[in-house]
Amino acid sequence: MTPDHHAVLGPVPGVPGFLVVSGFSGHGVMHAPAAGRAVAEMIVRGKSQTVDVSSLSVERFARGEAIHETMVL
Ligand SMILES: Cc1cc2nc3c(=O)[nH]c(=O)nc-3n(C[C@H](O)[C@H](O)[C@H](O)COP(=O)(O)OP(=O)(O)OC[C@H]3O[C@@H](n4cnc5c(N)ncnc54)[C@H](O)[C@@H]3O)c2cc1C
DSSP: OOTTSOOEEEEOTTSTTOEEEEOOGGGHHHHHHHHHHHHHHHHHHSSOOSSOOGGGOTHHHHHTOOOOOSSOO
């Protein structure tokens, strides 16, 4: 679980080469195919190209940009 019930997906600042794909809360099965593709592209190509997952960065909490979701618990 994360504070906004959305995944944390992507690199962790200050820890080179460490990617997080976790915290899917109540919708991890639904998000799994896209998350897998996104993180595979990050590893191989340096960034997610198929889907923009920048809003799922762990840094969003420090920036006060948690995602408000009204459709999915
Ligand atoms: C009641 C409930 C209902 C849900 N309903 C839905 C739904 O309808 N639709 C949907 O899309 N999602 C649903 N989800 C959410 C979905 O199940 C999760 O988001 C998803 O399973 C998370 O997948 P994961 O692989 O990231 O983590 P997990 O499935 O939690 O896998 C993590 C694995 O890591 C292992 N592990 C933990 N610590 C260690 C360690 N130190 N060393 C080695 N292994 C370790 C655990 O044993 C586990 O096997 C529901 C979840 C719950 C609890």
